[in-house]
Amino acid sequence: MGRGRNRWIGVTAAVLSAALVYGLYMLQRQQLVHQETVAVLAPKRFVAAGEKLERTDLEWIRMPAGAYSSDMVTELDAASGKETAIPLGRGEAIRDWKLNEHQLQPLSGQSTFQIPKDYVRSVSNGIRAGDRVLLYGSGEGNESRRVFGEPVVVASVKSSANVEVDGLEQSHLLSMAENNKDGMYAARRDANAMIEYVNLNLTEEQWLAIDRLCKDGSVKLVIAYSPESYGGVAAEEGLRNE
Incomplete structure (x- = not known):
């Protein structure tokens, strides 16, 4: 009995020892893999140019450290909610220059339309390129x-001289890119000209609806800026932080 018990104890100890050694090996191997690779973001599906990336569209992939480039996106917030400037393949490491941060380009299915002056009753003087406005x-x-x-996205606002209406000291878009809320506010207050032409990113159906509504002259558009509808990155960050 004693010998049999000792034999089983020895076998059990050997199995546990082997399992411990194997576990340590796998842990070291996993650590080595993590040391030699970098986690980057990639789309789960093909994404056409102009589409907006949602969190559900993204996944993490691991790239060999030697293949990693500093322009690859490694933060979820740096890609989620952004638009694609060019198509992205499934499983392709996302690079920051392939994303359109300020949403000035029309999305897939949209075009940029200049709103005829005789369609407009009034325009909020505070709107700038990159804003979202209510019609x-x-x-x-x-x-x-x-x-x-x-709301719809403002592609540009032009003066009568066909110059982008902006702040005198610093560009509104530059302030947006720098997440400079004071600069964005100043750019709205300190404009270089009056707004004469407004270009909006619209679907064909939206443009045709505006055209039907306004072409006989009985109804005109009021284009209103609202901070609650603002689509800029800095504004979204501000709302999340409040």
């Missing part, structure tokens, strides 16, 4: 109403 229809004998349920 309202206003006319005598017609009940004023909101044209679309969602």
